[in-house]
Amino acid sequence: MSQIKEAITLSFLADSLALGGHWIYDQEVLKKHSWEHLQAPLIKDFHPHKQAGELTHYGDQTLVLLQSLAEKKEFDLQDFALKWQNLFLDYSDYIDHATRISLDNFKLGWGPEDSGSMMNDLAGAARIFPLFLLYARDLEVLEKAAQAQTAMTHKHEQVVEASSFLSRVAHLDLPADQVLLKLGQTCHIDEAFPATLYLLLKFFTTPKQGLIANVLGGGDSAARGLILGFFFGLTPKGKELLSLWLPEFKLAATLKSLLDQF
Incomplete structure (x- = not known):
């Protein structure tokens, strides 16, 4: 397995590990549990149907991007947008505010270039890493794709800039x-x-x-x-x-x- 594939795999595993304690802000509660292994959510408020070893709604969206890239062998914003919307047609897990806004905008007929919310969540930028499978050696294309996939749900300037920043900092394959x-x-x-x-x-x-x-x-x-x-x-x-x-x-x-x- 290549370095990039290993890194992407660990990225998904980290999301799955986070599922168990996701959105629990009481650190004392979290310290009562061992985090050596993947586990089901400690509270069911946000991920009522998720089980140990599954992904959060962030990981699910990132997996959709990976699926689109695997099928198209390029970043196709329209295809990603369609697959992303299909994910939520019958989604039984938590749907965050940025996702709800973006879904509503799609229903109004907006395209993926304009559908993004103005939420400043990091999650939109956190999805970018599957793009490295195709564009690890082309920073300009990588950065543009990262910005586009981010802005589809989070067009807040800081989140889009974060995707650009992560693209550049993580561009490790070059000397x-x-x-x-x-x-x-x-x-x-x-x-x-x-x-x-x-x-x-x-x-x-x-x-x-x-x-x-x-x-x-x-x-x-x-x-x-x-x-x-x-x-x-x-x-x-x-x-x-x-x-x-x-x-x-x-x-x-x-x-x-x-x-x-x-």
Whole structure:
């Protein structure tokens, strides 16, 4: 199984694991249960008919996107919209507010480009990952498809932007230097922040390679480096880099003197 297929599989499994405690806000209640295995919802308010090992309504919608992609071998917004509507023709589980609004808009004759609600739920953007099966190496097409599938139910600007952000940050199959070229190398937050998170996610277990990749990525590597260095420094392998670079650091004594005051 490829890395992308494994990641998509785990994404669905994570949704299924979340089913058991979905929309329970009392953490003390959740702590009374073991979450080593998939289980049925602890409360039946939202998922009255779901059983252990099934998906939430978010996972169900994501599976519909995967089914559309598998059949069409491309992202077809019209086909996804039709299959998505068919999912809810006789749906016995919870239907969230954004979905209800979008379904009503479809009934009014609106197309999938305009049907989305103005709800700011993350769920609309969370569906995007099956798109990586077809567009992992074409960030521009991936991002447009992610935005389109998101806006079909959630056209709130922040949710659509989140789908774009997730597309870029999760674009892990390309070499880091190519990804940074696409994300942007400048100091501006709309480029630098996604680039930094990308490097953090990709190299979290190999911080030395991550910090070197940051430099090789070019542009404002210093701002990115300050952030990456801190988070990598919290990991065991990150701490190993202290012995490598501290002897070469001209301000080591000054830094130590200041840190010793705390």
